[in-house]
Amino acid sequence: MALQMGVIGYGGRIRGVIDSFIRVLDPAANVVAITDIRNEEIRGELGSAAESIRFYDDADRMLDAERLDGVLIGTRCDMHTPMAIKVMSRNLPMYLEKPVATSMDQVLALHYAAKRYTAPCVVSFPMRLSPLAMKARQLILDGAIGKLEHIQAVNNVSYGSVYFDSWYRDYRVTQGLFLQKATHDIDYVSFIAGERPKLVAAMMSRGRVYGGRKPAGLWCSACDEVESCPESPFWKRKVKGLQPAWRGNEDHPCCFGKDIGDDKTGCNEDSSSCLLQFESGLQAVYTQNFFVRRDAGERGATLIGYDGTIQFDWCKNILKLTRHHEHETISYNMGSEIDGHGGGDIELAHDFVRAMRHRDSGRSPLTAGIQSALVCLTCRTSAERRQFLEVPYPA
Ligand SMILES: NC(=O)c1ccc[n+]([C@@H]2O[C@H](COP(=O)([O-])OP(=O)(O)OC[C@H]3O[C@@H](n4cnc5c(N)ncnc54)[C@H](O)[C@@H]3O)[C@@H](O)[C@H]2O)c1
Structure with a gap:
């Protein structure tokens, strides 16, 4: 029987984990449901592949309605704990992005929820x-x-x-x-x-x-230093060719902006x-x-x-x-063939497939994340x- 996966937060990282690693190990593993706040955008990105996926704007509704073999949580950091607790209350295998918590209150909430959670959890620690x-x-x-x-x-x-x-x-x-x-x-x-x-x-x-000197809300393209700043895509990419490979020639908010914080x-x-x-x-x-x-x-x-x-x-x-x-x-x-966080991503995917198929506990457990x-x-x-x-x- 093909594995049925649900995803909460279908962003860049979790999509990479699913497409590049889980589906390599188990091509029949399917994302059948997604909860996100960008559902229309994701539908557009997936094209015809979106037709077999049910979209939700509320994680509880997805978890109540679907029969899932496992759930992947790929929201941004501050939402990992609240989403994890929803999945843990259904005792489903879970792939949880790091950091698993961003405050002491979240750490404690996860710790106490884990006492009643017996399904396997794979924390996304590839290293x-x-x-x-x-x-x-x-x-x-x-x-x-x-x-x-x-x-x-x-x-x-x-x-x-x-x-x-x-x-x-x-x-x-x-x-x-x-x-x-x-x-x-x-x-x-x-x-x-x-x-x-x-x-x-x-x-x-x-x-x-970084931070602190330039006006809040400034983007590279609107800055009078766009042709000289080492952080501008124009300078690094077009003149020096020094842009880190995975950041494209993209306009971006200023690295020296006051809005970065103090x-x-x-x-x-x-x-x-x-x-x-x-x-x-x-x-x-x-x-x-x-x-x-x-x-x-x-x-x-x-x-x-x-x-x-x-x-x-x-x-x-x-x-x-x-x-x-x-x-x-x-x-x-x-x-040189090793890819994906030094070869760790495929190992995590392997553990999660085993967690869904056999409820095997993995080598990157929730206790390690906490x-x-x-x-x-x-x-x-x-x-x-x-x-x-x-x-x-x-x-
Ligand atoms: N383990 C690793 O090596 C590794 C690598 C990269 C990123 N990460 C982590 O992965 C997480 C996601 O990073 P990303 O780059 O994919 O970000 P992203 O913005 O591309 O993805 C986040 C997704 O969550 C969705 N989302 C936001 N709020 C939501 C909500 N309330 N309910 C449901 N969905 C919601 C967003 O719309 C988006 O699709 C981050 O916490 C990051 O630290 C881990």
């Missing part, structure tokens, strides 16, 4: 399931570097303008780039470590690079960092930057034990194991208060 992270985790489990003692994780985001020139600039929706971006990295670091962060200390800088209203950070101490005493540091460009982009970690070091980078797709007390360094190249959101929120509070803080895990 942890990528071949590189899985290899690193396996090497540690095999004792290749001895006991893991120190993690140094880096995310230099070469396409970071997207967090200031698209909907991501709206802090009310994202609640900042710990939740938006670091949620992945804190998750894979915890997954590899096999334990939870206990204590955090964080710092962030805002309004020093320290009082909240604002996505230009860069941020955190120290994490895990329950065993293992120490980690993570740092992210949104204004590096081109070859300076990197995302990965250095994992150090007394007997060795593992270093990996998703931008190059390589992992290196250095044995400290042997004349031995081993390099692993994961191959834990990561909670650590990210604690990092943000630590940065705001300039304090070390214990992560307040609920009972």
Whole structure:
């Protein structure tokens, strides 16, 4: 029997997950129902494929009316928790985009709803399931570097303008780039470590690079600097050819606009960092930057034990194991065919297909999503208060 999927929030990300990954694994899997606030637009985008889909403007009505094998939630960040709770109350398998929550109240609401939810949930954390992270985790489990003692994780985001020139600039929706971006990295670091962060200390800088100077509501095309600004599609794309590949030659709101926010209203950070101490005493540091460009982009970690070091980078797709007390360094190249968040998206899709078919629990569970959101929120509070803080895990 073909799998019947419902979608809440049929936007760019979830459509990519369905079309590029779930349908590759199971071509018969069907989106039979969509709840969105852009239904007419989506009908237009899908053309004749929309004829077999029932459209709703209310998620409860869809969930009550349809017999679904699973539901995917791909709304923007602030709506993930309320939509997830609707799906959880029907005990249906769920694919949930990250961050799973954007406030402490949402974290707690999800945590308590999860106590009664027994269906599998796949949280959209592809990095942890990528071949590189899985290899690193396996090497540690095999004792290749001895006991893991120190993690140094880096995310230099070469396409970071997207967090200031698209909907991501709206802090009310994202609640900042710990939740938006670091949620992945804190998750894979915890997954590899096999334990939870206990204590955090964080710092962030805002309004020093992006935001703040130009009038609110300004778009590139109306700006008198359109021919010289490095953020303008005209300059980057047509003159320098430096536009990050996946952002087209699009007009966009100004990255330096006053409407991006400030320290009082909240604002996505230009860069941020955190120290994490895990329950065993293992120490980690993570740092992210949104204004590096081109070859300076990197995302990965250095994992150090007394007997060795593992270093990996998703931008190059390589992992290196250095044995400290042997004349031995081993390099692993994961191959150029890997696509979709370092190969993690197809693994998530695989887990979700199994969740729908067999109710198998996946390798990226709701508990991981809740834990990561909670650590990210604690990092943000630590940065705001300039304090070390214990992560307040609920009972
Ligand atoms: N896991 C990952 O690696 C990854 C990658 C990219 C984006 N994301 C996350 O995916 C989410 C969506 O991002 P996107 O780029 O697809 O955004 P998007 O704007 O393209 O998609 C969001 C969709 O939700 C719909 N929507 C908004 N309010 C709604 C409501 N009340 N009810 C139903 N539908 C509603 C919108 O109309 C839109 O179709 C974000 O939270 C983002 O952080 C995750």
